[in-house]
Amino acid sequence: MKRTVxxxxxxxxxxxxxxxxxDFGLQYLARTPSPxxxxxxxxPPAPTAHITATLFYGARDGMLLQPVRVEVPLAEGxxxxxxxxxxxxxxxxxxxxxxxxxxGTTLKAFYVTSSGDAFVDLSADITAKHxxxxxxxxxxxxxxxxxxxxxxxxxxxxxxxxxxxEADSVAGHVDVxxxxxxxxxxxxxxxxxxxx
Amino acid sequence: MRALAVTTxxxxxxxxxxxxxxxxxxxxxxxxxxxxxxxTALVNDQEYVALDDVSAFIPLTLREDRQGGVSITVRGKTIxxxxxxxLVSVDGRVVALPAPLIRxxxxxxxxxxxxPRALGLxxxxxxxxxxxxxxxxxxxxxxxRVTTRVEPAGTxxxxxxxxxxxxxxxxxxxxxxxxxxxxxxxxxxxxxxxxSPAITQIRGDAPATVTVGLAPSAGDVRASTSNTDTAARVVxxxxxxxxxxxxxxxxxTPAAPVLVLPKGGLQTxxxxxxxxxxxxxxRGAGGTLEKQVTLEVARRLKTVLEARMGVRVVLTRDEDRAxxxxxxxxxxxxxxxxLFVSLHMSSSxxxxxxxxxxxxxxxxxxxxxxxxxxxxxALALPVLGGGSRVIETIRWDLAQARHVEDSGRLANLLASAxxxxxxxxxxxxxxxxxxxxxxxxxxxxxxxxGFLTNADQEKRTTGDEGRTALVQAIYDAVNRFALAAPGGR
Numbered sequence: 001m002k003r004t005v006x007x008x009x010x011x012x013x014x015x016x017x018x019x020x021x022x023d024f025g026l027q028y029l030a031r032t033p034s035p036x037x038x039x040x041x042x043x044p045p046a047p048t049a050h051i052t053a054t055l056f057y058g059a060r061d062g063m064l065l066q067p068v069r070v071e072v073p074l075a076e077g078x079x080x081x082x083x084x085x086x087x088x089x090x091x092x093x094x095x096x097x098x099x100x101x102x103x104g105t106t107l108k109a110f111y112v113t114s115s116g117d118a119f120v121d122l123s124a125d126i127t128a129k130h131x132x133x134x135x136x137x138x139x140x141x142x143x144x145x146x147x148x149x150x151x152x153x154x155x156x157x158x159x160x161x162x163x164x165x166e167a168d169s170v171a172g173h174v175d176v177x178x179x180x181x182x183x184x185x186x187x188x189x190x191x192x193x194x195x196x
Numbered sequence: 197m198r199a200l201a202v203t204t205x206x207x208x209x210x211x212x213x214x215x216x217x218x219x220x221x222x223x224x225x226x227x228x229x230x231x232x233x234x235x236t237a238l239v240n241d242q243e244y245v246a247l248d249d250v251s252a253f254i255p256l257t258l259r260e261d262r263q264g265g266v267s268i269t270v271r272g273k274t275i276x277x278x279x280x281x282x283l284v285s286v287d288g289r290v291v292a293l294p295a296p297l298i299r300x301x302x303x304x305x306x307x308x309x310x311x312p313r314a315l316g317l318x319x320x321x322x323x324x325x326x327x328x329x330x331x332x333x334x335x336x337x338x339x340x341r342v343t344t345r346v347e348p349a350g351t352x353x354x355x356x357x358x359x360x361x362x363x364x365x366x367x368x369x370x371x372x373x374x375x376x377x378x379x380x381x382x383x384x385x386x387x388x389x390x391x392s393p394a395i396t397q398i399r400g401d402a403p404a405t406v407t408v409g410l411a412p413s414a415g416d417v418r419a420s421t422s423n424t425d426t427a428a429r430v431v432x433x434x435x436x437x438x439x440x441x442x443x444x445x446x447x448x449t450p451a452a453p454v455l456v457l458p459k460g461g462l463q464t465x466x467x468x469x470x471x472x473x474x475x476x477x478x479r480g481a482g483g484t485l486e487k488q489v490t491l492e493v494a495r496r497l498k499t500v501l502e503a504r505m506g507v508r509v510v511l512t513r514d515e516d517r518a519x520x521x522x523x524x525x526x527x528x529x530x531x532x533x534x535l536f537v538s539l540h541m542s543s544s545x546x547x548x549x550x551x552x553x554x555x556x557x558x559x560x561x562x563x564x565x566x567x568x569x570x571x572x573x574a575l576a577l578p579v580l581g582g583g584s585r586v587i588e589t590i591r592w593d594l595a596q597a598r599h600v601e602d603s604g605r606l607a608n609l610l611a612s613a614x615x616x617x618x619x620x621x622x623x624x625x626x627x628x629x630x631x632x633x634x635x636x637x638x639x640x641x642x643x644x645x646g647f648l649t650n651a652d653q654e655k656r657t658t659g660d661e662g663r664t665a666l667v668q669a670i671y672d673a674v675n676r677f678a679l680a681a682p683g684g685r
């Protein structure tokens with residue numbers, strides 16, 4: 001009888017050890033990540049490359065344009081780079097420069113022809129929100145023309161489009177029916193300051 | 197019968213007791229607004245003007261006092277005229293008059309001398325009365341004295357017209373007359389000394405012209421002008437028939453060739469008031485709209501150019517409506533304009549920015565090519581009756597290409613005329629590709645008269661003085677352009 005009890009206890013103990021071992025093994029398997037699962041904490045992003053572009057903003061006194069060196073994201077190719085530069089120009093300018101392009105104006109399209117004419121298609125805000133006046137309109141138009149022609153090699157002339165259409169003018173004065181060349185008579189001739 | 201006699205006696209007594217009032221020829225009032233008549237009345241041999249008529253030129257208010265006198269207020273300053281006294285107190289200062297102010301027919305009358313002597317002390321504008329020519333000058337107007345002398349010169353006749361102080365002179369010679377046009381608002385024309393059978397008449401015409409009528413017997417005519425510090429002189433030599441003109445000019449002054457305006461010269465000026473209708477243009481700091489300023493200045497300019505130069509002035513709009521650029525261009529080209537001035541106001545993101553600027557067309561490569569091709573592709577077409585006529589073809593939307601040099605000259609003349617009168621930007625003349633100028637077949641400029649976004653400039657532009665200065669400057673530029681053009685335009 002005593003011998004029977006001992007055999008029973010030994011069998012029970014063996015079964016308990018077996019159950020514990022199976023449970024531990026299953027838990028271990030559940031904790032181990034699969035090779036295809038994403039990392040729990042992603043690595044820091046690689047730093048974005050930039051170029052230094054010369055953008056033309058309104059000078060503090062509103063009389064002329066002022067060239068300012070600004071960091072803009074690097075892009076592959078002249079057309080993509082042109083888009084980045086125009087998008088940067090459409091942002092509010094850094095102090096103390098004043099905006100000569102109506103707030104809210106967005107870039108709809110940008111392309112360059114084989115003859116070196118760049119086409120900049122802007123949203124209708126550039127017309128609808130323009131304050132008017134020949135002087136202000138000249139600054140608006142040539143901020144864009146000078147910026148593109150200065151930064152993109154091979155671009156000689158810039159044609160403005162509004163909402164995908166050819167336009168007579170931006171605010172009734174400056175003739176934008178044809179591509180325009182760069183005009184540096186509207187630019188204050190000082191070394192361009194750099195802005196980060 | 198007895199009643200009739202009594203009535204007659206009473207009427208005679210009444211007539212002798214009343215001061216005798218007559219109406220001489222009116223005085224000509226010359227101001228920046230133009231020339232207008234001012235009626236006068238003779239009372240006891242003294243010439244009077246009604247003060248309520250004067251208030252049309254010089255704003256004033258009247259208030260009668262209990263003693264029978266009157267107080268006249270001008271710009272916050274008061275002139276007190278006591279009853280029956282030939283003097284007035286002007287802001288505390290006593291001024292003698294040839295006669296007292298009087299009340300007649302419900303109106304207050306003042307001796308004409310009251311205007312320069314008393315009103316002139318409190319008025320903002322200068323007041324000058326020229327009794328001989330019956331001219332009342334208000335403000336900074338140019339009214340030179342013109343004396344004319346006719347005398348024999350050899351077998352011919354010499355007419356000398358002296359203009360003091362010196363002013364711009366343009367002489368036009370026709371078959372039956374010589375017209376001397378002066379750059380002035382009016383002239384103070386003295387009686388002519390001398391006479392000649394070659395001359396039918398010499399008269400001074402409004403606004404500033406001297407006309408010398410030529411008899412059919414008059415021979416060749418040669419006119420020359422010269423200037424001294426004190427006077428401009430026009431010498432007109434008229435030969436006897438079939439004789440060469442006497443080339444000796446008036447003694448003491450070198451003769452200069454006269455600028456003769458041919459009949460095909462400056463005849464039509466087109467003024468283009470910018471914007472209009474829904475297109476309001478720039479909105480000023482105080483709410484002034486560009487479309488209003490441009491139209492008001494254009495209307496005033498039209499009056500001045502027509503009155504002083506005798507040219508036809510066409511406005512591209514004379515009402516508050518939107519006019520597309522091509523319609524403005526077409527209006528000017530169809531009117532065969534000799535000159536085009538577009539009027540605008542500026543805006544700036546900086547409220548401190550001020551100054552006017554004159555733009556003329558800048559040609560890009562395409563425009564330059566168009567200009568060269570226009571000359572190279574000129575066609576000589578046969579015309580009816582023999583001969584040929586040269587036709588230059590040019591793209592309609594680049595017609596301005598042929599006139600860019602003249603337009604630049606006009607822009608520089610306007611910038612010069614602005615100096616000292618109208619504030620300008622550091623670069624008062626600029627070339628730019630402007631939409632409204634591109635298709636114009638005549639010398640053309642776009643004048644931005646100032647920045648409405650600057651509060652001071654908005655106030656100045658909407659004020660009478662500022663507008664007068666703008667109109668005067670444009671008039672001066674147009675006049676100089678016409679005078680300087682070789683053979684006139």
